[in-house]
Amino acid sequence: MISLGKSTILRYKEFTEWADTLHDVHESIWLQPISEGKASVGEIISHLKNWDTYLITTIIPAIKNDEGMVFPDFDSFNKIAYEHARSGISKDRLLDEFMQTRLHLVEILLADPDVVAKHVTANGVETCPHTGTPYSLLYIIHEFNDHDTHHKNQILTVI
Incomplete structure (x- = not known):
């Protein structure tokens, strides 16, 4: 796998280190919307x-x-996630579920570079309409890294 691909995947893994600090978020904040009409910290995770x-x-x-x-x-799809966060699951259990899932995904990605790099369609489209980049799972992980950063910045405004 090209080093760029591996570094993208390792960046995806690094988010778990920051997410681990969320065990310290006060319970009163965990399920409160980060702002009007937005998800809560728990719902985001x-x-x-x-x-x-x-x-x-x-x-x-x-x-x-x-x-x-x-x-x-x-x-x-997101509504299902929000309902899970509000289902009575504890903050620590939800964070543990997130961490285990993310680490498992990273393990799969690192073990199969051909699947990660393979050019495929996304909802029938071959290239990203914004960048012209051919779609691949690696491209999606790159986009998800930006998505993680967006949500991290949202969470940092309330903790």
């Missing part, structure tokens, strides 16, 4: 875990079967 799980259970098998990546409607 559940949302990230759900996307990692989706990559493991749906996207990676599809690529291995020479199929394209198909992503669900974001709003309804």
